[in-house]
Amino acid sequence: MISGLLSVAVLVGSGVVAGVLFAVALSVLPALLAMPADRYVYAHQLIGRRWDPTMPIIVLTSTAADVALAVLARKGTALFAVAAALLLAVSVVSHFCNVPINRVVKSLDPADIPAGWRDPRPLWRRWHLLRTTLALLAVVANAVGVVLA
Incomplete structure (x- = not known):
């Protein structure tokens, strides 16, 4: 019974994570990249x-x-362990790579972008695509693990 509930939880949870990150990569990120700096900061x-x-x-x-x-x-335990490691990696990339960039952007005044401002979008995109890939791999590992279990 508990394994069944946990199976649903990992599928829903990892699916939401992968879906949100995929949607940001597919739609939000290209829109942010197309904006001038002041609009990007405001939208971000x-x-x-x-x-x-x-x-x-x-x-x-x-x-x-x-x-x-x-x-x-009973079965699929290695896949659940892999999914856990992948999701942990998503968290690490988010916490140590994307979040620090977010803090800098949140501290800016969109009406007063400093001269020589270094646009963080290309770096943020690279980290975001990494964590999106990790999240997609995690949901696949969970799906296969649930089928095998």
Whole structure:
């Protein structure tokens, strides 16, 4: 019974994480890249208001559920362990790479972009695409793990 509930939890959780990150990569990021600096800063500040703490909670809860399944499931345990590691990597990339960039952008005044401002969008995009790939791999590992279990 508990493995069944955890299976649903990891599929929903990792699916939401992968879906949100994929949607940002597919639609939001290209729109932000096309904006002039002042509009980008303003839009980034608006878009970023609701991510914390929602996404970290979903990522870490899904990671914990994967760890539990890796221990409790009869089959597919290695896949749940891999999914947990991938989701943990999503969290690490987010926390140490994307979030520091977000903090800098949130501190800016869109009407007063400093001279010589270094546009963080290309670097943010690279880190975001990495965590999106990790999240997509995690949901695939979970899906295959649930089918095998």
